Amino acid sequence: MKGKGIYQVKGSEKKIKEYTLSVLTEDKAGLLNHITIIFNRRKMNIKSLNVSTTEVNGVSRFTIVVNSTKEKIIKILNHINKLIDVLGAFLYEENEIYFQEIALYKLSTKIFMKGDIVEKIIRKHGAKILEIEEEHTIIQKTGSKKETQNLYNDLDKFGGILEFARSGRVALSKKKRKTINFLKELEKTKSNKLNI
């Protein structure tokens, strides 16, 4: 019989995949640091990070994307869940969430105006023009990282991308759940005291 050590996990848990963590927290200063040091301690790189408010006042949502094995990310998740001001941390694979990123592209207006080819590309990718200034034009595209990257690649062929920025992922789970109900459950649970 094989031992039960940390190196003996099932094959599927050892495969590196993209995971999205959704962490609901109290809106407190310093929490971002609290969460990131948990990754840092294990030398895990965060691929994308987004912090935002939620529909509930005083509750923030951290959306964190990493490449990891399931085994490793579950240990990190457990540690995040242990933080005092964390309400709940959830782990998702790609098929369990709706997610989007937003990208902004700054082009030189001169290139943009050269014929209609650039405009065609923008239309093809479902992007939109945010602003046209004398010097530069801003394009906006919402989608998966792959989609925003494809637009980048197409625009790049013409040169003239002056600046590019992409946001962290925002994601919502496909589960039927309301944050407020989750919080109500937390309030109700009797795990604040030991009853023996």
Place this chain on the structure above:
Amino acid sequence: MKVTGSEALIKSLLEEGVDTIFGYPGGAIMPIYDALYSYMDKVNHILTRHEQGAIHAAQGYSRVSGKVGVCFATSGPGATNLITGIADAQIDSTPLVCITGQVPSHLLGTDAFQESDVIGISMPVTKWNYQITSSQEIPEIISKAFYIAKSGRPGPVLIDITKDAQFSDLNFKYKRCEKIRSYHPYPILDENKVSDAAELIDKSKRPMILVGQGVLLSNAEKELIEFSEKSGIPMASTLLGLSAVSCNHKNYVGYLGMHGNYGPNVKTNECDLIIAIGMRFDDRVTGDTSKYAINAKVIHIEIDPSEIDKIIKTEVAINADAKEALINLIPKIKKRSHEGWINEFKECDKLEYDKIIDKEINNKEDKILMAEVVNKISNLTKGNAIVVTDVGQHQMVTSRYYKFNKPNSNITSGGLGTMGFALPAALGSKIGKKNREVIAIIGDGGIQMTIQELATISQYKIGVKILILNNNFLGMVRQWQELFFDNRYSFTEMENPDFNVISDGYRIKNNIVENKKDLDDAIEEFINFKGPYLLNVIVEKEENVFPMVPSGESVSNIRLE
């Protein structure tokens, strides 16, 4: 009632039942010390000689008494000097509330005199930390701090208070914290898991209980004995679990880990079921995890969900307080006996006795061995003392030879392995349990890391007994150098000061033993003396601690020589 933030802090501590504070004043915490001056009759403050001394003392105090240890330090260097102790308390699950002064809030982030970002620095090593910048927050935050430190898996909390918050007024009202929305320290016991565990226990042929500090932290000593006696299952202890079970109990089979007893280590790979209670499978216990518990299913009773399946995959995990879990488990199991199995441990004990223990405690050589000193102290105190150890060979020898008889009696730095822990922790332990004998056993290396605390012991006449097992070496490192680094003794030999002259300087009674013929009398005087006493015993220079599981090897490869 209108009071200053500083006074509100002291009043809050009194509301939490604090009777002792260990600390060291400085600029940014002066308003708090000024408020403390008016409360000297209500709360005892021990002025240590270094902030590290204060926090280790608070740790010792907490671990013997079960109460939250409290310490004060000023901003900047005062606060950073606490960090080692905070990290130690975090890994060894000791409830502490550390209060640090901070520069006034308008100077935060300006590199002001004695400003350090203690919130940032302490974040990875605290259970919770918080910076108070308004006096209004003090009562609520202090009540939260105590609730968090003490509940669930205990740990250290650091509260940083800016000087302006200490000065300004508030209306003081105190309400003890009873719940925090985002924090659920006591997982709800899953009865099904308990039944699954009971089934495994009833079916097992060669089961073994691993006792961790969680048993002590949840006061489950009685339930543990009941569980072991009803199931007939032998109990082995981790380093921090020591003293949860009396070493004289018929089902107690010894100490686990790198320098533990032979039986419990080798039997880990021969047993068919492990019931781990309030322990975390530290690498010093498991050795090579891929060759650990190779024939066993594992039941893990553990309050901290992040510990479950962290190192060792479990068959049944009971995520609950140890006491609560045992109370529920005991009625579900059958009354059984495992006499044959327990006898196998006894055979191992005999082998270990013949190969090691006999030679050490009945040592015929002139040179004194650590084991014989500890064994004599164990016999003389009948295992009833609180024993505080530092880190290294003397710690392992004490863990092996002191036969603990009462709970919460083994105070040592386990997870972090902090040299310098023992002397201050011992003085804190004596203050936490005034009526018990407290013996600090320390190496000549470790004592020099916090030797200044002799002044604290002397000033407050704290009746701790300090035993130096003095081999003029950093013995454990030297042992590894001998065994694994070709005898290359790189910077482990020390030219020590005269500890007796130093002790005289601190006005602490002392003695030295260099010859074996003087040992018995000296130990007797040491134990019987009322008040602090330092005994410097010169031991064999190059003694090795065995048994030993070489680092990274399987527990089955435990070496007896």
